[in-house]
Amino acid sequence: MPWVTRGLRNGVLTTRYPKRPDGYGANWRGAVSVRPDGAGRPPVTDGLCPTGAIRPGATPHGLAGGPVGGPVLDRGKCILCGRCVAERPDVFSFDSSAEVAALTRPGLVVPPTEESEAALATVRAELSRRVAALRKSVHVRHVDAGSDGSEEWEVAALLGPVYDVHRLGVFFTASPRHADLLLVTGAGCTGMAGPLLTTYEAMPDPRVVMAVGTDAISGGIVRSGDTGPGGVGEIVPVDVWVPGSPPSPFSVLHGILLAVGLLPAKRGPA
Amino acid sequence: MTNHVPGTGQARAAGDDLWDETEVGVGEFAATVISGLGGTAERPTGGRFAGLFGSARTDGTVWLRAAIARLGRLEVVSCLVPPAPPGGQAAYRGLTPDVPGAAWYERELADMFGLVPEGHQRVDPLVLPRDAQTPPPRPGSAGPRAEIVPDESALPAHVTGEGVFTLPYGPVRSGVFESVQYLIETPGEDIPHVRARVYHKHRGTERRFEGMTPADGVLLAERVEGVASVAHALAFCQALEAVASGPGGGERAMVPEGALLVRALHAELERIANHLDSVLRHTEAAGQAVANARLGWHKERVMRLRSQLCGHRFGRGVVVPGGVSGPPALAPSAALDELMGLDADVVSDTRHLMATSSFVDRLRGTGVITPEVAARRGALGPVGRASGLEEDLRTYRPYAAYGLIEVPEHRYRGSGDALARQLVRLEEVRGSFQICRSALESLAGRPANGPWAVAVAPADGTAWGWAEAPQGELLYMVETEGGRLRRVKPRSASFHNLSLFPEAFGGDIFTDFAFIEASFGLSIAGVAG
Incomplete structure (x- = not known):
């Protein structure tokens, strides 16, 4: 079979993303999130994360979504090794999405703060x-x-x-x-x-x-x-x-x- | 061994069937290595020079270890280089005059430890050019860990011949490539000489290992040479496992059979992906648009299959000290279906590619590494096999499940050109599909609840691990102390083979460059450290 017909053999293989969501991209373990519900769970210990992406009990007042005094995770330092998800599934979870880019460095920290959201609007x-x-x-x-x-x-x-x-x-x-x-x-x-x-x-x-x-x-x-x-x-x-x-x-x-x-x-x- | 390497006696007992270490005085070091490489009455066949490793101590001494590869085992010759005398430099008799393959290793040792190899013709900086005032980082010594800014003025500039000029190509290159600079000395079109400068992306990974736990160390090992993550994790973990079992260590860890199969499965998928990447670079350079698109699709399918099996496109997180992190996330039967379809498509397309004369003509006779050069320099992996060397660690010094699964024999005996390297890779891809199939079939009948790993507590001392990465033999020297890493030195096949790269330019011209580079299939991250 010559190359030209070979090239037509399997039809269009290209993703429709971003017009349509792509099944593979949407199921990608792209980031780690901190679970919002933290009532009564034991605090996260220091040294859980090999790259120091997690700061235990660092959430200040005024967070959108996170509990006061809960852990903060910096996705900019996270190498997605999954250790925190495996050891503390009550606190951390994988996000199923490849859409993880951010326009500000603080925007990579979860849970997000109100200040970072406000700053984001200006940057955008x-x-x-x-x-x-x-x-x-x-x-x-x-x-x-x-x-x-x-x-x-x-x-x-x-x-x-x-x-x-x-x-x-x-x-x-x-x-x-x-x-x-x-x-x-x-x-x-x-x-x-x-x-x-x-x-x-x-x-x-x-x-x-x-x-x-x-x-x-x-x-x-x-x-x-x-x-x-x-x-x-x-x-x-x-x-x-x-x-x-x-x-x-x-x-x-x-x-x-x-x-x-x-x-x-x-x-x-x- | 002396008390400079605590607990080594115990460690050696466990790793004894894998390697043995002979300690000699610094004066006899070079002679012992050279005689070890040549044939003796007891060992009629000579060994292959596999690398030179350093490890500094706080008292200013440096342990120097030369690795000699033999069928079935690794032989290590070590010596303790005394500290530099006041106002002078620490020195030892260099190996390079007798062992040409040692040239880059001795340059690297000079950069990292400030060791002077006596007799070496030109100890130009390689991974870390420093000015005279900056002390070397001396990995292993737990000294200051400040970052060193490479000083380009420490590099000599030299051009030979009438009308010859140097064309610096890189470090920022045209296309999505890793950063490396090639200095191409040329009178216009021919390339009589090429030199590689790799220090731009020196990250200091070796020093980052120091003080880490084994569990963290494997995460870093996976990122030393990211395209060969599985091989690096394997070599690193196998070194720890060789001397680690039970609470005190000192015994070989018994990694569960299921884990060995999963390790082999991921290592072979990694090989397929890397070899397809090399072929892709060839088709791109040759302007074979359809072949490039088809093979790009196949490579993406391999990456997706890997991520479906373990959640990561590069197989990271699979290999852990003592086993693997768990069973494949995809049912073996589903993985087999995908694998069979892929195998058929890859074979069909690559067969057609190798029958496309406009493509094959670009490769034939291009970038020849003669069998003599390959043997003298100890060329590794597909580069060596394309020049007539047979060695493949999967059969020469088996690990993971390669003792359980049959590894297809290398039948192809190459002529040393880019075409031969391509054919070797395509043969290996077919072999890898076969191994993956055997591993998946064997995994299909096993319960998912394991066990998939055993606990590993490394004994104090020095251990060696290896794996046949897609680029060739990968070696890890791992020193542990109190359950933590004290010094880790990865030696990638990319490092060893890139030193051969200039040898491939005999009568080749500029437009051959992309093919020769692609046919070596190296990763600069693994060279620069």
Whole structure:
């Protein structure tokens, strides 16, 4: 069978996301949440989380959804190992969704606070103004700033037939001069700070920066304590944060669409 | 062993059938390693140089260990390098003049420990260029853990030949790639020489292991080389299990058979995904759009099957010290159905691809690693097998369920070019499907309630673990103390094979570069550390 008929053999394999929800993406274990009902449950012990994403009893007054004095989980540090869910299923649970990107760093902390929600509205409005020109077509430049190599697979998968981001007007470009969106993976190690900054500075305005993966947000387990690279936010100004270790291709795609305001309105804010 | 490595005697007793360690003085170190690599009356066949590992102590000394791979076991030669004399540098007789494969290891040791290998021609910085004032990080010594900023001025610049210039390619490259810089020395179109600079993405992972619990360590091991997470978790856990069982440790842990099967299943799915990724890079470079789309779909199906089996697309969280985290989340029969369909599609498409002359012509004769070079440098994994080396740890030093399941023999004997490496990978993909099928069939009849893991309490001392990662032999040196990790050194096949990369450029031109790189199938994260 020649290639041309081979290519037609299995019909359209491409997801309909974001127009329609995708079964695989919707069932993805994309994030950990703190269960709201905390009456009478024993407190969470220190040291439960290998990356220090959980602060026991840190919730202040005025939280939306969380109990006072309950634990706080920073998805920007969470590597989704699932230890907290396995050990304390009464407190933590996996979220079945790949839509985990956020527009602010505090927006990754659950349960969310009212202040972070208010700040988010300002950030969203500012970003929306900035990216107005990019909605029909956005060119992405990827830079690895010290990843473990898995994020690159998930980003590259977006160009394959299953995710096919070209249908959404998203293109990857080699030259930062042509790029609107800087997609950064990896923990932001010192050796990549210079090349990353050079790439960022070579991009024309308006430009948007995405930190893809928990490593890129906080250094993840590579940071482990007080040392090690602490995320790319220390090098370039980040607009969109996509947690995951690594984030699934749907999560990366959701982040791109969130960045340029291409998510259908009914899906609401992230 | 001396008291510098506490409890090693006990540990060695348990791991004795897997490795043995000979301690020599620093003066005899090089000679002992070199004679171990050559054939002797007792051992007619020579060993293969598998790496050089360092571990610093707080008193300024450094344990140096050379690993020699043999059929069925690992031989380790160790010595204690004394601290640097005042105003001088710690030194030992380098292996590189006699063992060419040691060149990169000795450069890495110089970066990380400040050790000087006497006799080494050029100890250029590799993973961490430092200026003269910055002390080395000395992993294992629990010293200051401040981050070191790589200093590019510590790197020599050199170009040889008339009309030759250096083209720096990277670290930010065109496309979605890991960061690495290739310095291509060229008069225009030919590539007479290439050098790789990997330090840009040095993350200092080795030092992060220090002080971790084994349970946390496996999470980090999975992220040392993210595309080979399962192999890294396996090698790391197997090292701990070799010397760990019961409350005090010192005995080999008896990992349940079901867990061994699950480990093999995930390791083989990882191999399929990695090999398909390598093929994908070839088709992309060759502009084979339909083949690229088809294989991209197949790879995504493998990733989805993995996530359905364990909840993670890279199989993270499956392997834990003592076993696996649980039974496959997908019923073996359902997984088998998906696997069979995938197998048929992959075989059909890759067979057609290898019959597409516009594709095959790009690979034939490209990037040749001759059998002599491969043998001399100890090329690992598919790169070695494509150049006539047979070694595969799954049969040479079996682990996981490879003693229970038959591992298909490598029949292909390659000619050392990119085409040979491609054919080796495709043969291995078919073999991996077969192993997955056997593992799933064997798992189908087992109760889901396990047991899936045993408790593991590592004994103090040094242990070795290994796995045949998709890239080739992966080694872990793990030192434990008081139930915690004191020093962990992963040695990925990517590190070893990238040092061979310049050898593949004999008469190749610029447009061959993408194919040669893809045919090596390496991950830079595993090289830079």
